[in-house]
Amino acid sequence: MIDLKPAGQLFVLACAAIISYLWLRYKHIRSVPAGTVHNAPREAAASETSPRHTSANRPPLEILYHGPTNAAEEPVKVDIVAVHGLGSNVDWSWTWQDKSGRRPPVHWLKDLDMLPAVVPNTRVTVYSYESRWHANAPKTRLELCGEALVRSLHHFRSQTLDRPIIFVAHSLGGLVVLHGLLYTDRTEEFNYLPRNTVGFAALGTPFRGSTMQSLAEKVAWLMTLAGSHDGIIRELEQDNKHITDKVHAFSQLRNKMDLPICCFIELYNSDYGKRFGIPGLVRGMVVDEESAHIPGWDRVGLNADHFKLNKFSGPSDGSFIAVSNEIRKMFVGRGSVLKRRKSDTEKSHFMVPFGCNKNFVGRESILQQLLEKISPSTDQDDCQRTALEGLGGIGKTQIALEAAYQVRDKHPDCSVFWVPAVDATSFENAYRDIGCQLGVKGIEDDKADVKMLVKVALSHESAGSWLMIVDNADDLKLFADATLSDHLPFSRNGSILFTTRNHEAAVRLSQNNITTVAKMENDEATDLLRAGLKENQIHNAEGTARLLEFLTNLPLAIKQASAYMARTDMSASKYLQHCQSSDKTMVKLLSQDFEDRDRYKNINNPVATTWLISFNHITRDYPLAARYLRFICYLAEKDVPISLLPPGENKLEADEAIGILKGYAFVIERNELDSFDIHRLVRLAMRNWLQTNGEWQEWAMDAIQHLTDKYPFPKHENRDIWMRYLPHGQTVLQLQENSANKETGLLFNVAESYFMLGKYNEAEQMYRQTLEVRERVLGREHPSTLGSMNNLADVLGNQGKYEEAEQMHRQELELCERVLGREHPDTLKVR
Template sequence: MLRQCNCPLSCFSETRKTEMLRRILSPGWAKRLSRSVTRKILVTESSACLHGFPRQGLDATHSGMNKFQGPKCPNFKLVKDAVRKLAGDASVVLKLRKNSTVKGHWIVRFGRNKEFVGRESILEDLLKRVLPSGDEDDCQRTAIEGLGGVGKTQIALETAYRIRDVQPECSVFWVPAVDTTAFENAYRAIGQQLKVPGIDEEKADVKALIKSVLGRESMGNWLLIIDNADDEKLLFGDTALTDNLPFSRKGSILFTTRNHKLGLRLVESENHIIAVEEMSKDEALKLLGKNLKSSQMSDTRSNNALLEFLTNLPLAIRQASAYMAKEQISTARYLKLCKSSDEDMVKLLSSHFDDRHRYKNIQNAVATTWLISFQQISDHDALAADYLRFLCFLAGKDIPHSLLPPAGTLETVEAIGTLKAYAFISQQNESDSYDIHRLVQISMLSWLDGKGERQEWTAKVLERLNDIFPWPKHENREEWIRYLPHTQHALQLRKKTDDEEATTGLLSKVGESFFNLGKYKEAEQMHRQALQLREKVLGKEHPDTLSSMNNLALVLHSQGKYKEAEQMHRQALQLREKVLGKEHPDTLSSMDNLASVLDSQGKYEEAEQMHRQALQLREKVLGKEHPDTLSSMNNLALVLGSQGKYEEAEQMHRQALQLREKVLGKEHPDTLSSMNNLALVLDSQGRYEEAEQMHRQALQLREKVSKIR
């Protein structure tokens, strides 16, 4: 074969004898033997050199063949000249190989993609794996797997052309596995080129004929590329296309699939799977600029932001590039369109563009290519499909497993496995949370819209989140902090839904979460929405409506909007007295809250009177050690301090601090507030050392608690 392709080759052999026996024998034995016996040429010229090629001797022992003293060493010069000749003849040799009479069959339906960029490490790995000569004892099977649109087909296509370049005698056949017809038509085309007898007969078993022909040793080396091997029923079900895959020790089969589970069944080992992920930043930038003018990419920041938004996904980049070239807009303008609304983003993801290197009967659009996967998941794994519908309403990163609707352990494991197999979600190091591709979420929401299922699933998601999201407190802070971004995202995506009870519940919980975090503007927005919706659904005097009114007034108070807060607290108090009674805990909360906003406005006498009344009633109804009673005690002490009644204020703060330490613990935020308030009243009395000591203690504990969180 080397001679047929005129491949240049230089052979070198050792000319110095090696004294190996003298080194391994004892000194006594070495002396007894003559030098002619102990000194030998280890690899002779006839063994070291191929027949018919130039050969040269190097003045070296066997172990010194690849060791040189420097650039002026005679051995180095000989080898250097040979390497230079190889490099100089390379272009001529490649042309000769391309024009060689020894050529395999070539049935690849696409031309070479001149816009292909990057992926060099993957291509190098593939070439080592899929060359039929790589394993003399087996018919190799390799799978390229990854998310739809990540570039699997284009990598397989470039692999085919590179194999043609380096091994033109190897036949390459391309077979799409999108359906039975496409598979059989591709097999028939192979048979026609190979001139297989009976291939065009009406009742010919085309698949069996090609399997038999490619299984013959006389066929020589071949590579069979099975593209889009994604449908489990098609490959392993009734049609069982995999039964028609040939076996030959001179053959190799390369699959592209978006389903890891299916890929594993096809190649039977993780070692034979090559996972393809999004492009690197540099690769993505090169691909984006292939069809664009420099003026369209003049804004470097927009270029990078767009690629980040498109998650460096090749199909999304090609789609964006085609749209920008067609409409003659810049990356900055396209990015603005993407971010304008999810509806616009869906339209952009669904926009078709012409590409000679893709299948014409399948739309070249990100959203479209994923719709195929969505449907396959729905057909094969109902729970996985439901989980995907659920996940598309949540924030894309760090989604806790506990948020998912409950199901059987085994069913859940398999459903999650399916979504990971399609690369729609990822899981880091067996953690208890998942990430989902943002563009997948947008496409999935569009799919739900198209099927008329979005409203139904919005209600399901909100109901599930409302069930599992706890009322935010210090004790469950870690839990609601994790759930907050996902609940907030689901609320932003909601449209008209029948489950308004779940919506108002979530609005209140999210509003309270923001309030606890000190994000008062966000809290006000959520509580206002909850109040409006509850007034509409439940009426103005319903207890839940009055709770929303109270919560909103608290947020207004925290922002210094005292007049509006006072008005709302008075209204809530009046209605709670009417609906719930004067001694109901919620009524007493309104009384205490109104007194606090009066205190903030300097209306100390009215505030003190109301705080005393609230404290007395809470002690009666809830008991002296209830957290709400202690809040009243703390608030009364504050208003006493505001009036200069320091001794009584100090006494009450000490009592509140002592009881809070007992009931809530020394590190609870309310306990630390009492410690801080006591220090303030001590400071007001000129007891600076004691006040300083208490402030330092409060500061240290707050820093400690903050680090723990």
């Protein structure tokens, strides 16, 4: 641009505006001769001489070259769509004219010796949109122009939607194409278009805006009376954030679609003044090299200024040769581009957060069952749903992990997605990762409904075959409230595997298609313990077997024990001794954290804490089941009679509560339907949980009182009842060992039960405790205390401890005579 002071610049701009306005008025009223099209077919030439369409009534898309006319030639294989630039139109944008008038005009898009000769098996179409800005300009935006282009193409190509397409655009037209393709990528109806786009030739497109933007904006302001509008002009400000963001988004789309792009760069300054009849008034680069191409995209320099980038004088024009050669390369390479895209679309994804567990052992029968159920091809008329249920720590996640790798190896075309369902956040984060991997449009928007977007994507047939593993689907509330269940995809090419410790969740989520994980077999458990240990640590086969039995063959407990033993170089027999020494030591061992690459880092590993989530779920959702669990943990672990449990409001509520505990595998039903066992380690973990939360004493007293009320005085007539209650009474009484206020009623009944069974040693211990408490609480002369003395004397006599028994009877007789009198029936009994 000429160097002028601000005032001079304003004067020059005013002059340019006035001249431009007069020039536009002149162009508007004069008739532009169409001229003769060089080597054009007769029908094409006729269209050139027909009355010019106005922007209001001309179709947006017009065919310039229909393709080969010879039936023997191959049919049209590609659509070429040309989009003109700012302030231009399809009548003269692509036409070179000889100023001397000695040569006919050359329209390089349709003249038979021009582009049709280079790529004959194409259909060449031009797009017409209103791009005026300095007079009679529409109030539009580039984004709207791009959307209009896409809609027009969709309708125009309704019969050939699958045909590949190459865009050719001059200047602003390149940004129109850019906005159009971005629009298709976020609009499901049109998202086929980027997949079918095999080339984009951008002739001087201002991807970073134009240095001439400020000048054009001032001209638009000066020409307001002529109907100018600077809406599009404002968007061309160099390096403005809006256009930068759009180009960034388009670069991502281009990379995803592997779209061939060639940017053509002007190598000469443009003379603006010459266009208005004042040569040299304003000169400069309209779109410099930095703006005309994006790093990483192909670029070619043309020996032309901005206004001649899209006009070529004939087949030997160097610029035409350069441009047409690049378009031909896009045409020839379309097959490989489409093939790569198809391959990428069909490519399977493996999104599992853990490596293959090299130490996985056993579980062959369960794995076989599972693999037969979860293959997406098992039922071609439905989306498979399967649940893998079992106690926490039983190995469900590891089995699912092994199944994931086996599915990957056996079905390479099947994608595998892993979704933790510990809570809503972990579920959504996993869905977001899946959406990003699949390239789901809009997935990274802050306000995007991530779960619904991924559901729709996986439900579409184009997602191919997939297996989704929803791990730790334990909290039924997350699914029952439709928080997550409404976002599970459905595809006849898909399959969903849930792992859960909640039987009710397994039933609801899988329509009762459940595989239950039981404890490991002995040889499997041995192999698991052996991994990572030295031979001298497990050389004692008997001690190793007893340790595994003590740990109930629970995989998580075994892995934790193995990790601790490996770290401390401890033998299996020694570890067992510590476990059996006391509950406190056992809890300490089971609370040891350990490194495990195959478990979630944000979830505690130790066995003592692995059931806390389930405890909390039960406490929140099933109050009676939570009360039962607290009560049961004070009892013996085997053969807990249902009749011993605290009552619910009705029988149905009680049965439901017991069913919940069975569903979590915290209790195990026995052959006798009226009793169950509590898992040994669950019982220990529950006790530890109560102590940690300061609830131990409260619930212990509740358990003692309830059992005192339920335990009958032992007689031969009610033998079946007290015999079943006896182990639990004895276990509960152990809670009183350090208590100053012991419940003597339960002590007495348990002692009497042992006496009737002939277990005099146990009976003696219980009677002594009863006597001790009653003497302290009631006094030596209380009738109940005297009764305890008599019972203790009897059991001592039955054991042959006659001297001590006689002494006890004498004390009793002396007290009875003093309190009751010599003639009282109870005194006489002692005599």
